[in-house]
Amino acid sequence: MIFYFSTSSKEKTKVRKLIKNKFDISEFGDEISSEDFQSLEKMGLLDGANLWVIPEGTKLLKTYEKMNIGDYVLAYVDGMYKYYGKIVYMMKNKKLAEKINTSSLTKISECIFFVDQFKEIKILREQFNKIYHKDDKFIPRGLYNIDDKIENLLREEFQLINPALKTNDIVQDNYLVENLNKVINTLGEDNIENMISQMSDEEFEEFINSFDSTASIQTKEGLKKIRKYNNEIIDNLKKRYNNRCQICGDSTVKDFGVSIVEGHHIEKFSINQNNKPENIMILCPNHHTLIHKCGDSIDLKNKVVKYSNGKEEKIIL
Ligand SMILES: [Zn+2]
Ligand SMILES: [Zn+2]
Known part of the structure; x- marks a missing residue:
């Protein structure tokens, strides 16, 4: 504390x-x-x-x-x-x-x-x-x-x-980290983000139970902790950006009373680096899908997103 x-x-x-x-x-x-x-x-x-x-x-x-x-x-x-x-x-x-x-x-x-x-x-x-x-x-x-x-x-x-202490009990266990990274790799990036920020608790529970044969109880518990930790960071970032997309600035909160922005992990999600706020962007569903389908690079320092067709967009927030 x-x-x-x-x-x-x-x-x-x-x-x-x-x-x-x-x-x-x-x-x-x-x-x-x-x-x-x-x-x-x-x-x-x-x-x-x-x-x-x-x-x-x-x-x-x-x-x-x-x-x-x-x-x-x-x-x-x-x-x-x-x-x-x-x-x-x-x-x-x-x-x-x-x-x-x-x-x-x-x-x-x-x-x-x-x-x-x-x-x-x-x-x-x-x-x-x-x-x-x-x-x-x-x-x-x-x-x-x-x-x-x-x-x-x-x-x-x-x-x-020390950033290494962040997920404390998780990162200190090398075996578990290795195991979790394996599971994360097999799940794929889209699944990970979904699991972290969009699924309800019940859906998540169902989801991790579905890969029973490959994951130990410990790994499941690890994933639960990571989800909890990441949700907190994403929630905080959403608040920081007022539920607006960092590329187009759109928010549905004023007109519809609900937030639909999502957290996107810039670098591939893995234990030890997944949980830095600077690795997460808050995006509207359109920009999020676009980046997954044809995003080429995200340059946070110069605030530019490049797409595979050569188009660029500015990160405004
Ligand atoms: Zn957007
Ligand atoms: Zn994403």
Whole structure:
């Protein structure tokens, strides 16, 4: 899960300092329980770690209880998301929190978390809102977790996390990946896209049951996960493009109240590369069919689609 927290403009300088500083907490040995001390020593966090503290407040504390080691945090300072890291250790220690908080921010709570893989980033509020699908004017306040649904997209978009970790439990299993890619190859591109974005859950269930003999239960489960993951990305992209075709800009939503755009995978669909937003285009059914029948190349950088008869079309969105 990703959490974000924001700071008031009054305190941004202090907060920035606090966030960026590495603390040598070996000198606070007396304040830390021997259990915590040993764990931190083992992790190599004693003589230099980014320690983040949060202010007092019931709401903030409630969110802190939801945070876990392994989660990520984004800090919003000064109109943008500026700092990012992984939570590697957490502890409650009022005395230590107060010592860290030398710049005397507003009342600090006992909650401390240790941040590793600390990165300075730059995600503008507008950019974030575009993906997060909050209102344009949405300004983060307090400490919150980001909706699961958009987490992957956000990670992808800003490469916050090693892309290899995306489908996590799937990509870590080489045997399964190989197997899934075999199944995907035999299914063919059209079937894959259909399976991912158009089939109802029942149809999909029926569909994967139909290749019983070639696929193990594990492979089926893998396909289910991939479908879920890809649907989320495609849904998010559809929202981002307002359900309009990226080539002709058409949308049926205004006139008919329904969206008929589809997700198209630019490069051949396979595990490890299938799930990048930059490999997916949102198209109306006509352009989608056209590209499958006589598309030659898609050049996203120069925003041009070339067809086999030599015709070209611009990608307008
Ligand atoms: Zn179109
Ligand atoms: Zn397609």
